[in-house]
Amino acid sequence: MREKHSTHASLTLLLGTLITNQQGRVQGRLKDVAVATGPAAGKVAGLLLKTQDGPRLVAVKDVLQTPAGTLELREDAVLQPLRGDENLLLLQQDVMDRQIIDVHGRKVVRVNDVDLQWFAQNGHEELRVSEVAVGLRGAVRRLLKGVMPRHSLESFAMRFRASIIPWEFVDLIEVDPARRVKLKIEHARLAHMHPSDLADILEDLPQQERDAIFVSLDEGVAAEALEEVDPRLQKSLLESLDSGRVADIVEEMDPGAAADLLAELSDERSEAILGEMNPEERHEVEELLEFREDSAAGRMTTDFVQVASTVSVADAVRALREFDGDAEAVTVIFLTGHDDVLEGVVPLSRLILALGETRIAVLSEPRVISCHAEAHQDEVAELFDKYNLHSLPVVDSANRLVGVVQADDVIAFLRARQ
Amino acid sequence: MLKRWRIRILLFLAVLGPGFITANIDNDSGGIFTYSNAGAQFGYTLLWTMIPITVALLVVQEMCARMGAITGKGLSDLIREEFGLRMTFLLMLLLVIVNFGNVMTEFIGIAGSMQLFHVSKYVSVPASALLIWLLVVKGDYKGVEKVFLAASVFYIAYIITGVLSQPSWHQATVATITLPRGSIWHSKSYIYNIVAVIGTTISPWMQFYLQSSIVEKGVTAKSYPASRLDVVIGSFFTNIVAWFIVVACAATLFAHGMGAIQEAADAAEAMKPLAGRYAFLLFAVGLFNASLFAASILPLSTAYTVCEGLGLQSGLDGGFKDAPVFYWLYTLLVAGGAIAVLFVPNTRLISMVILSQVLNGVLLPLVIVFMLLLINRKDLMGEYVNSRWFNAVAWLTAAVVIVLSLVMMFTGGAG
Numbered sequence: 001m002r003e004k005h006s007t008h009a010s011l012t013l014l015l016g017t018l019i020t021n022q023q024g025r026v027q028g029r030l031k032d033v034a035v036a037t038g039p040a041a042g043k044v045a046g047l048l049l050k051t052q053d054g055p056r057l058v059a060v061k062d063v064l065q066t067p068a069g070t071l072e073l074r075e076d077a078v079l080q081p082l083r084g085d086e087n088l089l090l091l092q093q094d095v096m097d098r099q100i101i102d103v104h105g106r107k108v109v110r111v112n113d114v115d116l117q118w119f120a121q122n123g124h125e126e127l128r129v130s131e132v133a134v135g136l137r138g139a140v141r142r143l144l145k146g147v148m149p150r151h152s153l154e155s156f157a158m159r160f161r162a163s164i165i166p167w168e169f170v171d172l173i174e175v176d177p178a179r180r181v182k183l184k185i186e187h188a189r190l191a192h193m194h195p196s197d198l199a200d201i202l203e204d205l206p207q208q209e210r211d212a213i214f215v216s217l218d219e220g221v222a223a224e225a226l227e228e229v230d231p232r233l234q235k236s237l238l239e240s241l242d243s244g245r246v247a248d249i250v251e252e253m254d255p256g257a258a259a260d261l262l263a264e265l266s267d268e269r270s271e272a273i274l275g276e277m278n279p280e281e282r283h284e285v286e287e288l289l290e291f292r293e294d295s296a297a298g299r300m301t302t303d304f305v306q307v308a309s310t311v312s313v314a315d316a317v318r319a320l321r322e323f324d325g326d327a328e329a330v331t332v333i334f335l336t337g338h339d340d341v342l343e344g345v346v347p348l349s350r351l352i353l354a355l356g357e358t359r360i361a362v363l364s365e366p367r368v369i370s371c372h373a374e375a376h377q378d379e380v381a382e383l384f385d386k387y388n389l390h391s392l393p394v395v396d397s398a399n400r401l402v403g404v405v406q407a408d409d410v411i412a413f414l415r416a417r418q
Numbered sequence: 419m420l421k422r423w424r425i426r427i428l429l430f431l432a433v434l435g436p437g438f439i440t441a442n443i444d445n446d447s448g449g450i451f452t453y454s455n456a457g458a459q460f461g462y463t464l465l466w467t468m469i470p471i472t473v474a475l476l477v478v479q480e481m482c483a484r485m486g487a488i489t490g491k492g493l494s495d496l497i498r499e500e501f502g503l504r505m506t507f508l509l510m511l512l513l514v515i516v517n518f519g520n521v522m523t524e525f526i527g528i529a530g531s532m533q534l535f536h537v538s539k540y541v542s543v544p545a546s547a548l549l550i551w552l553l554v555v556k557g558d559y560k561g562v563e564k565v566f567l568a569a570s571v572f573y574i575a576y577i578i579t580g581v582l583s584q585p586s587w588h589q590a591t592v593a594t595i596t597l598p599r600g601s602i603w604h605s606k607s608y609i610y611n612i613v614a615v616i617g618t619t620i621s622p623w624m625q626f627y628l629q630s631s632i633v634e635k636g637v638t639a640k641s642y643p644a645s646r647l648d649v650v651i652g653s654f655f656t657n658i659v660a661w662f663i664v665v666a667c668a669a670t671l672f673a674h675g676m677g678a679i680q681e682a683a684d685a686a687e688a689m690k691p692l693a694g695r696y697a698f699l700l701f702a703v704g705l706f707n708a709s710l711f712a713a714s715i716l717p718l719s720t721a722y723t724v725c726e727g728l729g730l731q732s733g734l735d736g737g738f739k740d741a742p743v744f745y746w747l748y749t750l751l752v753a754g755g756a757i758a759v760l761f762v763p764n765t766r767l768i769s770m771v772i773l774s775q776v777l778n779g780v781l782l783p784l785v786i787v788f789m790l791l792l793i794n795r796k797d798l799m800g801e802y803v804n805s806r807w808f809n810a811v812a813w814l815t816a817a818v819v820i821v822l823s824l825v826m827m828f829t830g831g832a833g
Contacts, residue, residue, distance in 0.1 A: 110729025112503065134729065142503045207490030207638065230637055239638070351442050 003371060011091050011114040012141045018070040019049055019063070026233060027051055027073060034088035035129055038184040042167045044116070044127035045088065055082045060127045065118065070148065087182040091129070093171070099209065100132065101171035103189045106197040108204040112138030115164065132170055133407075135163025175208045180216070187213055191221045199228035202237070211240045223252035226261070234261055243269070245273070247276035254282070254326060256301030257410065259288035280285070288403075296380045297373040299413060300394045300403030307360065309335035309343045314356035316346070331390045335364055340400040342370055342393055370395050373402055377413055384410050433647050434567060436631030436705040437483060439715075440624050441475065441652030443707025445659050446712035447522065448683055450576075452618040453660050453683035456611050457667030459678045462593035463602060464667075467612060468661050469594065469620045471553055474815040477652040478786065481793050481804070481812065482625045483649050486632030487642040488802045493629040494727030494784075496792050499737070506727045512781040517623055517720040519774020521755035522767065524716065527709030529759055530683030530804075534702045540760060547756035550714045554748065569711045573659045575704035580662030582697040583689070585669035595663070613822045617778065619660070620819060622785040626721040632724070639802065666697070717751035779823035788814045 017030045028051035035297035036045045046057045050081055062077035072081075089095070091114050102109050113133040119126040137160040144153050171187060174180040190198055190213070202210050202225060214222060214237050226234055226249060238246050238261075250258045250273060262270040262285065270289075273284050284302045291297035299363075307316045316333055323330065332352065335344035344364030354363055370393040383392055384407060394403045445453075482493060489496060498506040525543055531813040532542035553562065602608050628649075637645045667685055670692040671677075679685050682705050690698040721744050727730065731741040736744045758767065790812055794803050804812060 097502060111730065112499070139503060139507075139728070143507055206495070206633070210490075236636060236638060239640070 006120075007118045009118060009140055010117060010133070010138070011096065012138070013154070014116065016093070019058075019073060020066075020070055021073050022075055027079075028056065030071065030254055032057065032090045032092040033114075033127075034086075034090055037089050042129045044129065048082075048088075048090065051078065051079070053081075055080060056080060057084050059338070061124045063125060064087070065125065068372070073153045075356060087179075089183055094174075095132065099173065099205065100165075100174065101201055101213075102134075102165045102169060103171050103193070104169040105165065106193060106201065108201055109165070110133045113141055128350070129167045131164040131166045133162060135166050136160040137162040153227055173205070173209045176214045177212070177215075180212065187216045190217065195221075195224035196228045198225040202229055203233060207236065210237065213243065215245075219248045219252045227253055227257045231260075231264055235264055238265070243272040244276045246273045250285070251277055252283045254301050254329075255284045255288055255305055256299065256303075256403070258285050260293070260298075261294060263289060291373065294377045294413075295373065296371050296375040296392075296394045296405060297403060299377055299380060300373075300405045301409075302403045302406040303329070304324050304334060304341075304393075304401075305330055306334045306336055306401060307362070309337055309361045311360055312356065312361055313351060313354045313358045313363070314349060314380075316360050317356075320351075321347075333360075334393055334401055334404075335361060336401055342368060342395050342399055342401040344368055345393065368393070368401075370401075371405075372397070377410075380405055381410050381414060422580060422750040426448050426464070433644050434570075434651065435645070436628055436635060437479060437645060437649035438570060438655065439529070439566045439651035440631065441479065441649070441656040442573055442659075443627075443708075443712045443715050444475075444619060444621070444624060444656050445573060445663075445708055446524060446578075447530075447705065447709040448523040449618045449660070449713050450527070450663060450685075450708060451523075451682035452568040452611075453663040454667045454682055455679050456615055456673075457664040458671035458685065458688075460602070460608060460611060461668040461672040462590050462665070463598040463608075463716050464611060464615060465593040465661065465664055466595070466597050467615050468657050468664075470612050471616060472653055473811070474616070474819070475619055475648060475657065477808070477815050478620055478625065478789070479628055479649045479653060480646060481636075481789055482629040483632050484642065485789070485793055485799070486629040486643060487637040488639055488799050490633055490764050492633055492637075492723070492726050493626050494723045496790050496798070498729070498794075500792060500798075501788065503728075509784060510724045510727050511780065512777055512784075513626070514720060514724060514751075514776045516781055517716055518751060518754065519778075520621075520623070521713060521716050522774075523771055524709045524713035525755050525759040526724050526771075527682055527705055528713065530681050531686070531702050532708060533708035534683055534686055536700075538728070541796060543756050543760055546710055546713065547752050550710070551719070553714055554718055561806065565606075566711065566715070569707055572704060572707040573655070575700040575707070576659050576666070577662045577687075579693070579700045579704070580666040580669075581699045582700070583666040583669040583693040585665045590665050590668070590746050603641055609825070613825055616819065616822055617775070617782070618736045619657070620782065620783045623716065623719055623723070625785055626723040627715065630719070630722055632787060642808065663817050666693070666701070669693075670697075683710060700720065713752075713755070717748050717755070720751060721745075721748040776827050779827040783816070783820040783824050790816060800816075809821050 011033060015030055016034070019027045019030060020057060021027055028049040031050040032045055032048040034046045034048055034057065035041075035045045038327055044060050046059055047063065049056045049058060056066055056079040058073065058077055058079055062074050064072045064074060066072050095111055097111060099108050099110050101107075111132045111134060115133060116127050117130045119128065137157050140160050141153065141157045144156070147153075148156065160315060163286060174183060174185050190201075193201075198221070202214065205213065214225075217225065226237065229237070241249075250261065253261070262273065262277045262320055265273070274286060277285070288297070288300075288302065305320055306324050307319045320327075320330065320333065333348070334342060334345045335346065337343045344361060345368050346360060346363045346365070350363045351360075369383060369387050369389065371380055373394050373396050380392060383389060390407050392405045393401055394401050394405060433678075442508055444662060453802075485491075485496065491499075494506065494510070497509065525546070528541050528546050529539035533539060630647060666689070668691050671679070671685065674692060676688055677686070683702070686698055686701040724747060725741065725744045730743045758770070762770070790804075793799055794809065795804065796803055
């Protein structure tokens with residue numbers, strides 16, 4: 001096998017290239033470049049030519065680069081007419097000038113140019129997409145194409161800073177659901193992003209693109225992202241979904257956040273969503289919906305770990321393992337007596353240091369700070385400040401534990417007021 | 419009864435937003451000058467332009483608002499996606515030059531109106547520039563929108579001025595609904611004024627600004643009817659204000675045979691002995707308000723539009739480091755406009771403003787044609803494409819505006 005040998009080419013400079021046959025007669029011009037999606041992502045599937053007889057598709061292995069900078073068709077090259085159902089991702093039509101998600105840099109950017117790479121292998125030409133250009137260099141190439149000769153333009157463009165995103169980090173956005181399926185655009189990589197970053201990306205996108213991304217996320221990821229986006233946007237994101245799907249997402253959300261979300265929607269809409277939810281989650285959310293939004297109860301979540309104050313440390317650890325909610329949010333375990341009356345609070349650090357057979361009540365803080373469900377949120381913030389809390393248990397009039405306010409909820413409403 | 423009216427007024431105000439604001443900024447320093455000059459030079463005879471202009475403004479603004487609501491994208495975004503980088507770059511370049519000319523006009527208005535109160539331009543212009551700059555650094559959209567809405571109310575000052583100038587209501591009404599007859603059509607200056615009036619009412623940057631504001635506000639297809647009402651009210655209010663400016667100047671400056679004016683502040687000055695102190699005061703305050711208002715929005719809208727279209731980081735959250743082009747462009751437009759007005763000799767300043775108006779004549783037809791092409795695309799707009807009759811009106815508007823822009827360029831070039 002001959003050594004692999006590659007040259008770069010930018011889409012801008014490639015488009016419009018003359019295509020000749022072996023006798024040197026012009027057959028057409030390069031109009032667009034079709035790229036494979038799915039497993040073979042990035043491989044150029046074919047070149048779209050503009051010929052006298054209309055658009056024609058030709059495989060990359062059927063063309064040769066000539067020293068003059070044109071492309072030459074091989075003798076046995078097949079020029080296929082377009083049938084219209086090829087499901088091709090076209091670089092000029094679908095990628096150039098569009099907004100894409102930079103999965104690595106976690107932001108929305110606009111494409112100025114696409115860089116490709118020629119490989120000559122065993123006498124065959126192969127073309128791959130290497131990266132998209134979003135910076136000045138790509139823009140300069142686009143603007144000056146045809147104004148300057150190709151070679152001097154290439155060296156002139158090199159003087160500008162390149163800002164590129166490798167193709168494997170490019171997430172394309174397709175608003176047409178049918179085409180999205182055909183082109184296998186799945187946004188699987190977005191699931192690995194931090195929900196806050198994903199929320200920022202959703203906020204940066206226009207409505208149709210945003211909806212297109214959001215419907216493709218799985219419930220868990222969608223729920224986490226939804227908790228982080230601006231309330232106004234939450235409503236708009238849910239508008240395009242049916243109640244059943246929204247219910248699936250809401251079930252995955254923190255009950256406190258879910259209640260806040262439903263409170264923003266119209267009564268009929270929120271009833272319809274609640275109707276589709278699991279009885280258990282629905283009950284939790286419905287209870288939270290009863291409270292005023294600016295009260296301690298309105299700010300609390302009902303996701304917390306609670307054990308009887310009579311159990312051992314080992315039992316408490318088991319309860320923590322079995323906890324169904326967001327385990328990372330747990331910083332303390334609550335001890336309750338008869339009828340859920342709050343009796344103590346144990347920080348996780350003490351739990352880890354203690355022996356398994358120790359009775360958990362021994363580890364509890366001597367004074368338990370709690371607040372009443374109807375206390376105003378300002379009072380809650382004061383308690384957090386005064387006692388340097390990470391979380392605050394919320395109790396009803398009989399001192400029964402009903403929920404927990406977390407520090408991040410307090411920060412959220414304090415910031416919202418600024 | 420009173421309560422019901424209060425509710426009605428509140429409902430009415432709740433609808434007002436980007437459409438109303440955009441339409442009002444239209445009556446900026448340049449607009450007030452054009453209308454005043456039209457009234458001063460030709461009396462009531464240009465009033466007939468007001469009704470067709472209202473329709474044209476309405477049609478163009480409504481299309482922008484609709485595109486913003488349905489696609490969720492700004493106009494420069496759409497042009498970039500559908501017509502490519504090169505076209506967008508060209509448009510943005512023109513837009514920056516034209517808007518820089520406009521910003522200068524606003525600062526001329528600020529300087530002129532404050533001079534009427536014996537405030538030196540070396541005080542008023544830098545102070546206003548600083549105020550405008552800080553508004554953007556400190557402000558957020560919701561707060562800024564409220565300030566702008568409040569500023570829009572000040573335009574009522576012109577309606578009161580119109581009443582104080584004691585015009586002939588009968589003559590003015592007749593002139594509004596009938597075309598003038600006779601030799602006036604042979605006057606080159608009359609034709610030039612028609613073009614100027616239309617040119618100042620429909621300006622390219624407004625389309626970009628309105629569409630972005632609609633997107634920013636989160637208007638969707640469902641909530642669009644309210645925004646359409648906003649646009650309709652804005653277009654009518656703006657042109658009613660314009661009508662009163664023309665009438666005020668016709669009843670005073672024209673009636674006393676004073677003829678053309680050099681800048682908007684001249685109209686206020688001339689009105690003092692003719693229509694009394696209050697008319698003068700209202701006219702001057704109105705001019706200051708309008709100039710300041712437009713001077714705050716123009717540079718900001720330009721920076722947003724350019725960065726959106728070219729895919730550069732924009733927005734007020736980051737700061738100079740995150741969005742350098744956005745902040746520098748904004749700062750240069752404000753500072754450059756202020757400095758030019760303070761230190762460039764008047765004759766040079768006027769030729770710069772005229773140049774920007776000529777380029778405006780190139781830019782406007784391009785923008786309107788792009789808009790029409792975009793809004794008729796089924797893949798972008800779905801069922802919200804223009805209806806057939808709406809298209810007819812829109813293309814007619816475009817054709818008239820294009821022809822007039824070319825006439826303006828030609829006559830502007832010929833002097």
